[in-house]
Amino acid sequence: MELLSTQPYKGTRDFYPDDMKLRNWFFGKIRRALELAAFDEYNGPMVESLDLYIAKSGEEIACEQTYNFEDRGGRRLAIRPEMTPTVARLVAAKCAELNMPLKWFSIPNLYRYERPQRGRLREHWQVNVDIFGCDTFDADLEVISTAINLMKSFDADETMFRVHINNRRFFNDVISAICGTDAEGSRKVSKVVDRRNKVTREAYVKDLTELGISEDKIAKIDALYTMTVEEATALCPESRGSEELLSLFEAVRAMGIEKYCVFDFGIIRGLDYYTGTVFEVFDEAPENNRAMFGGGRYDNLVGLFLKKTNISGVGFGFGDVTLENFLVTHKLIPDIYNIGKKVLVARFEEVPVEKYTSIVDSLRENGIVSSLYIGTKKFGKQLDYAIKGKYTHVVIIGGNELETGIAKIKNLSTHEETECPIDKIGKYFN
């Protein structure tokens, strides 16, 4: 028989216990922070109708960037590449009974069909945070301050990350004011601005020129990249987008979180479904300075499912790979592998098993992580097992100890050996 490969599928990862501890640690922190802020967790199936992604991104992109297939009933399915269509579906299905505004989050695993590269794997886990059913900038503010709180929950400070904020409505209006473009014209300009950091200056200017934008107008757009929010919004003071931006930044200052935030006209968030505030959270480390995650306001997604129903949403998604890179870069991961006591009860053949299991039971009743050694190896092997398994203590009860009623307890970090009456071991480690 040919042997099977032990490698996971390309672009996916195995999570051995140490990897899993790390992931559970950081998602646990995020989950607690979100629950404390009264966000409710939801989840949905891994497999969805492919139509969900086609409706949002078009047939070509949906088919190319997802793992998709047909079931035997001819249904076209995809493994979810993102959570937003799923959550929009859930909201649409029960919108009459749900308590708006909803504060929801989820931590799904997602699959994208793309070339694996740093920070972009085919399978990843992603925290999704969304608020549904609030049309004013208050929800945008709550989402942005939640993103900041999540970063702060890891003791990240303003030297490590920054939230870059823009507004799509403002973008369209200011481009229209400068260039005289209509909505479609502004959308085309947004695509060029979105690509700006990925192409040369020449290519950028050429793309704008091809859209009929003259040199002096390009200069005016250039100026926007370094303007304050007041300077920029003064170019189109009547715009609702300007008003939203100014209100948002006013609140950000009043709340004392302006040190984490900056206006950035270059933030577009490619996807066409964003309608208002858009933002990206940047890693400020010089060697790693780039957008880690982002989000924004999307007002019409629920409309894919329901006629004449407008439930606005605003949210963001934050992937585990990016988060882990950030935490490693800024040395924000404490020693999570050696926390608390962990007790191995060693085992000797002359002692009946129930003596040991009752000790383990009493340790667990006292909340002590503990295990009876499984098997019949010699004590030296059991000690090796305890050390390699990061146990902190070994309880030793052989024939002699059973007779005297006094167990030996070995501390594996100090190498000290102490004694304890066998019937008191349960409380010994408290």
Added chain:
Amino acid sequence: MELLSTQPYKGTRDFYPDDMKLRNWFFGKIRRALELAAFDEYNGPMVESLDLYIAKSGEEIACEQTYNFEDRGGRRLAIRPEMTPTVARLVAAKCAELNMPLKWFSIPNLYRYERPQRGRLREHWQVNVDIFGCDTFDADLEVISTAINLMKSFDADETMFRVHINNRRFFNDVISAICGTDAEGSRKVSKVVDRRNKVTREAYVKDLTELGISEDKIAKIDALYTMTVEEATALCPESRGSEELLSLFEAVRAMGIEKYCVFDFGIIRGLDYYTGTVFEVFDEAPENNRAMFGGGRYDNLVGLFLKKTNISGVGFGFGDVTLENFLVTHKLIPDIYNIGKKVLVARFEEVPVEKYTSIVDSLRENGIVSSLYIGTKKFGKQLDYAIKGKYTHVVIIGGNELETGIAKIKNLSTHEETECPIDKIGKYFN
């Protein structure tokens, strides 16, 4: 544009916040119980090479019962239908460095391609518990007592569930002693015994007769179904399987967990890869009396990946749908939807937002789940929102309260209104 369906894909479920709370509650309990017993959590990718399942179950079953497809590189992939091949792969990949015996668990989501029916959906979540690298019955004992501990962690008692235990080695040997069959003959008999409760008595007898087993031998097999473990093992006292069964039951009695356990010759666990102990945990409710989950010892799975390497495993898997049915049937789910305080800070236009956000910050610093109302609705609407959202208290600070420095606090269950200095609200709920 055609509207999309709001239904999840056939056989899968949406988890709205209340559903999610329930799942998080019972898997949280299981996770804590396993961690206390020094089990380590691992995970692997949702998508694996289809070959893993073909090697274990054959091409036909693997293709028919999984969601499988090819990627653009021609790799045949499947969404994992079970966790055992994945964990065997992980163990094989690092077997030289892993600290045996391993105590591992995982809570993956799995996909099976089958007709959805009660307790059998296409997507489910499943706790998997395994011990690798211990060849003696000690590991079997640890796995069975872990299954019992998980049930007890929900306050289930011996009237609600029972572990039915058998041994494949014993089965083969006792059938061989009664019928004179070789290994292959005993395997064929095991298939008939496995199907026994799904067919009529006539069909069962006919199947055995076709295997050349005479009437008096069938009577001898019949007797086994009601025998004690001592009576049954006396039929083939030399069998290693008999010895394992007797040792296991002896330990079970010594540990005082015999009230949860029963010897049951009818337990086979269809799959051929089981080699020793097999068990199934039954729901004892008369209206729901059936096997909920099971497991056993499989000694050769890691051999699919590695030559000349024998790392034995013993474990079980327990699905969320079955667990939920059991908990509902036996009324073991407490009120998990109204736990602890949850505070809504109401919002009035005349008060600057930073007054409110600083109060919410101080509540969260004190560990109180809390939220500022998002938006600008009237107070009555905010109160409705709080009631529907299961908030326990509403903090009221309008223009007057801001002036006097005294907030009103409304208790939503007693309907009492009390007062608290605004700068002391953070500690009010502790």
